Amino acid sequence: MAEYFPEVNKVKFEGRDSKNPLAFKFYDPDAVINGRKMKDHLRFAVAYWHTLKGTGGDMFGAGTWKRSWENAADPMQRAEDTLHAAFEFFTKLGVDYYCFHDRDIAPEGQKFSESCKNLDYIVKLAKKLQSDTGVKLLWGTANCFSNPRYAHGAGTNPDPKVFAYACAQIKHAMEATLELGGENYVFWGGREGYETLLNTNYALEQELFARFLQMAVDYKREIGFEGTLLIEPKPQEPTKHQYDFDSATVLGFLRQYGLLNEFKLNIEANHATLAGHTFQHELTVAAASGSLGSVDANTGDMLLGWDTDQFPTNIYDAVYAMMVIQQAGGFTTGGLNFDAKLRRGSVDDLDLFYGHIVAMDTFARGLIISEQIIKDGLLDEFVAKRYSGYNSGFGADIVAGKADFKAAEGFVLANEEPVPSSGRQEYLENLINSYI
Amino acid sequence: MAEYFPEVNKVKFEGRDSKNPLAFKFYDPDAVINGRKMKDHLRFAVAYWHTLKGTGGDMFGAGTWKRSWENAADPMQRAEDTLHAAFEFFTKLGVDYYCFHDRDIAPEGQKFSESCKNLDYIVKLAKKLQSDTGVKLLWGTANCFSNPRYAHGAGTNPDPKVFAYACAQIKHAMEATLELGGENYVFWGGREGYETLLNTNYALEQELFARFLQMAVDYKREIGFEGTLLIEPKPQEPTKHQYDFDSATVLGFLRQYGLLNEFKLNIEANHATLAGHTFQHELTVAAASGSLGSVDANTGDMLLGWDTDQFPTNIYDAVYAMMVIQQAGGFTTGGLNFDAKLRRGSVDDLDLFYGHIVAMDTFARGLIISEQIIKDGLLDEFVAKRYSGYNSGFGADIVAGKADFKAAEGFVLANEEPVPSSGRQEYLENLINSYI
């Protein structure tokens, strides 16, 4: 068997003072924090598309990455080689999970039936490699946005033939996910939206999208897939406006169509900021509805208006994210998928390791710090005290739904003018810094 | 009685070729378009706060506008003078409606009871002036964001005393609106949001906000106010993040708390773009839920990240907005309120007329052009044809909820690979230009 990363042995935890760039300084997979192993808190996953199939191409230039697993002339051979390289990478890096689109792991054929056959073949091999290595599938999905047929959308396409095609493709991708023991199945609607309202029947497309998701729910039941269905919000790009704009929009849509209990959210940091929200905000909104499913933990550039999908290296972002995730009870079927690609100029295979190592160490620090903050309780205490007026008296009546405008007026007339207390933002930011 | 705008007579329609800057070139109030008078389609309203009470101040400088109605030393006298100036302005400009916050028309007193007394006094005078002039109240609202007591929110304040205060204030503002025959009552939650999640109990604040709105609904019923309750989305500013971020967020919130039938939306163009949407998008989302209530028709600067509240002068924006409004059936209780302020350097009273005239003429053109586009039907025809596949066969099955993934797969296997049709965006943009 070819070895694709001969220059790298298994990446190990060497602790904070290590100078080895191919070691973890913070991520110690089996270290126990708050009764659970670090790896089980974090549930890291590698994204097959960027890490194995990415090319380094952008809108202004061709691919820059020369991968040894892409050398074979035959597409199916390349798919097999890639899969072997993938599992070598997962194993050497020491992640327990991966994620894929159907068309990443197996090439699209001339016809739909051939595409299915290709996928089935590769799934069989993947199953064996999973079994050999112990690496698991965090989630699978179907790529219903790259092929030109999806130019005007998949589940919201003006042409029912394309709608049907997307259904058929997802059917197979869902079966593949079930076969591989995937813990979730993800919907990212990259073309579910519009380029211009001039040619768009918005109301109909919303209806179609609901039908589409309902059909997926029905099929999930039919085949006994017990994983979680996830929707990943993104506001725009590739389309001008995508229907899954942000968490609040998706949750509202799910409520409208009675689908709230069927789907959770896969929150991506870069998509959050493109929608004008912090990553922490999107996680908080999802968690407040009990809908926080999984996370794409790449990051964006706050000064750039497109999805840069960078490896996350900012400790603050990781701390704030892990605080929300842990306070929501931690991951169940979800995990931290690095939907991240190397910068185009990071041209070596080695950079794939550097990218994942800094990301994993950053989130390991995020976990360690957030657990310390939660354990110390100073922040929670501050917040609890801030809202303590709602625990009794008229405040409690409000929460209980017993107050009305007349009672409120009576309360105001009977009391002193309220005086605002400090929100202490600067103090709290200092408190957070004291943990970093 | 003092005359506040002696240099202006009633603004008249003089037609397209008029060179008179104090005349309308397009807005001909009594001209009938599609069976309804222009003024009844457009239902223009003046915003009391910017037009009468604005100062021209900004974060970096003091007010620049010297208004003759602000000269009196006594606040109540100023309030009376302002009201007289307002009705003179409404009448000379020829608008049928105005909108106000409680604290615009009457000054806040030392105590809550004094504030109420001040408001009651001015409402009585306003009622008389409405009756004298025929000018009506499009909507009233309470300013629950300017006073320091609301620094941390009104209906989402961590302190129930402030929550109660807001309830009491809105109770009176709603009574005043009823007394003046207001056709709507508006909620704009300028401080309903957060500055930092570090000190915020997001889930509790959402609950509180729902209680708050439910209490308003209950009180509306109690006093027999039959106007429409409106929520005005805005993503941020003054707070870092506001809960009424955009239409989709507000509609999702209303669905979550069973309030969807109790509220409609007041869409503001500048708020739409701050949230990353076009004005047309926000109107479309509201209309698709039957929730398009009213419009704040000011505009923003697409390169600036704050609410510039400019008078709308862009014909495209007006055409696209009017297309959505008219196709949704036109306004019922709502209208076009100019929540717009002069540029700080537009220091003359005369500029108030110029600002409103260009705005009204722009929307009059928007109406004329959009009605022509709708009448010609070319655009509608294009869209209908684009989605015609859903009228029969498998497409109709999808819409009817009769299709499933297996049927879709069968359909795909039995048919040719779908080929995308052109979305014709460039052609359609040319079509729109041909009407301008």
Add this chain to the structure above:
Amino acid sequence: MAEYFPEVNKVKFEGRDSKNPLAFKFYDPDAVINGRKMKDHLRFAVAYWHTLKGTGGDMFGAGTWKRSWENAADPMQRAEDTLHAAFEFFTKLGVDYYCFHDRDIAPEGQKFSESCKNLDYIVKLAKKLQSDTGVKLLWGTANCFSNPRYAHGAGTNPDPKVFAYACAQIKHAMEATLELGGENYVFWGGREGYETLLNTNYALEQELFARFLQMAVDYKREIGFEGTLLIEPKPQEPTKHQYDFDSATVLGFLRQYGLLNEFKLNIEANHATLAGHTFQHELTVAAASGSLGSVDANTGDMLLGWDTDQFPTNIYDAVYAMMVIQQAGGFTTGGLNFDAKLRRGSVDDLDLFYGHIVAMDTFARGLIISEQIIKDGLLDEFVAKRYSGYNSGFGADIVAGKADFKAAEGFVLANEEPVPSSGRQEYLENLINSYI
């Protein structure tokens, strides 16, 4: 000879009321406005890359456009076929100019010498087709950003081998431009910038860039190329930060290195807005330094943070642009190049015509309207009056450089407190609307 656009005859001017989507409603090439033919004012050019070589691909999906001139298996045959299709398109559309990158018109070979040979061969054919049709070359340029060798820049690459390669490539592209009678040669530094300052020697890269441009100037002289050298500003994308950020940055750089008289600017509307400026602003800045060379007249989407390169259809943008261009004396060697691509879903060859037609008609209206505004003189008069205080007295002393702080203080003490006059923005926006 194959005909590539058999469904289209020559596009003609049919006037405002034409319903023919393949006709011009405003662009009447030989109509004379202010002593010059419309076509000579506007000097429209087609961009070879988007129009002939574009694929409809984006970062999330493959190409959607199937062009009949791309069918041949042999790259050089495809290049020839494309060139024939190009001149058929130029001729049927009725534009007088085109623009190209070296690698658009001829494919890159295995080695540099082969690339040069390919280019030379195609240039010979292009020369013949220019002569046959009368179509001219507005500008040529070298693509020094797509090939992986340029991943870290061309004239600012950390590796002098790449710097040298870019020089050699531009040498040939400049020779090709000379051979084809190109009126300008353009530098767009898509990779001249950085991804992260962590790995960047900013000061050295600035020096290198200056050397690079100086070498181009020297070579231009050496070969007797008398066209204009142009730099096209863009703030970012593909890189995180590009050195030619905007007009002011480029002009400052040229001044620093004594190159101001050697280069003019090629202003692109979409790049202007990505840099936080209006198109009109960038044109104004360039014009004020006598550096307005040429224009890329595509447009962007103000709500999207990447280069959408749409066909320009907004009449306001065209009016404001043409006002600056005409008041700066109109184009000399420059022109209006549509660096615009169809939306990915506009999949038909016919859409290429629709896109260019709406763009040309939009700028024709821009020309007609701006000439009318200039001729009427109301706007100019307003501005002249606004600054008239500088024509005499202390104002004139200031302009003449004769005033100092002490004199200013004396002037203030001797005069009344100044009172601001209205800037009349709303009035002026109404004035502009009255011309549309």
Add this chain to the structure above:
Amino acid sequence: MAEYFPEVNKVKFEGRDSKNPLAFKFYDPDAVINGRKMKDHLRFAVAYWHTLKGTGGDMFGAGTWKRSWENAADPMQRAEDTLHAAFEFFTKLGVDYYCFHDRDIAPEGQKFSESCKNLDYIVKLAKKLQSDTGVKLLWGTANCFSNPRYAHGAGTNPDPKVFAYACAQIKHAMEATLELGGENYVFWGGREGYETLLNTNYALEQELFARFLQMAVDYKREIGFEGTLLIEPKPQEPTKHQYDFDSATVLGFLRQYGLLNEFKLNIEANHATLAGHTFQHELTVAAASGSLGSVDANTGDMLLGWDTDQFPTNIYDAVYAMMVIQQAGGFTTGGLNFDAKLRRGSVDDLDLFYGHIVAMDTFARGLIISEQIIKDGLLDEFVAKRYSGYNSGFGADIVAGKADFKAAEGFVLANEEPVPSSGRQEYLENLINSYI
């Protein structure tokens, strides 16, 4: 003498593990780093306007901060009280510097002469307090943007009377700065720009601005002020477009008018990001021209489009900033001014201490970490190696200006195709994290 902050004693350094929120954990003023005391590296300054005169007001609400030094009815008494409070604050906080605008420290009078008299009186008192406490003036400036007279600009006003007024005002502010031993004098042109190009003579305003600055230079010489003149770039707000958009724009302007040696830049972090740049970028651009004068170290919110002027609490920002500053040789006359205001809801005087403490500790960490990075040299080594090709051979010829296009072509033909090396962004981000 009244004590304004009785609840606070002098803030002391207590080290990393202190739980005292009124102590420094990292800022140890007299600790020596790389041969210089921490306080002499950092040269912290308090901004008089936000800290002493801020009100907590915003565009949507009144001031929320009740300061005991603002109680006196007489404006001059308030000014004296404020000054005493200021020096008590400076001393208790332990900063060595402060900064002011003329109209912060002394109120504007009815007439220009009265304003000057007020200023002179307060300057005398400030001089005494400086002498008593050892606190020094980092810089002074004139507020030429708040008063309505400056609505259309100061040094770019269409009315020469206002231009003259600004000159006279700056004359006095410069004299006051000299009198107080100020080390710099700052120009922030908050209204030097435009609201709309429709009413603006851009070229003339640029000329006027150059005259204005030249007059300041002349007067500086005349009175023997030996401090540094600084310009502070900002792209917009309050105006739609400001002429001092960013560092590159200002440096280009200074070069155009021969003023480059007369001015340095005062870089503000929040202004950098509003212009689409990182703070580090703006510092780097300034440093590359030898023009890095001083820093306003407040921060903004990357998701908000206005100047939030928050206290800086992000360690990354501080590290990156200090790396540029230290590698440029550290501050000479400049320093780190906190042009920062508390969040509106941080209503207590105590929050003023919390805000400054977190900011000072953040920059102290920035200094400590950046000095360690510089000392270790790993980053510098990486960069030096990356560009080492320019040290010899053809690379050295390029730098020396000895290369031309023909030589470059010869070099290309004689060498192998260049292959890009990895830029190692992910590796370098991990390297930085290892220091935090």
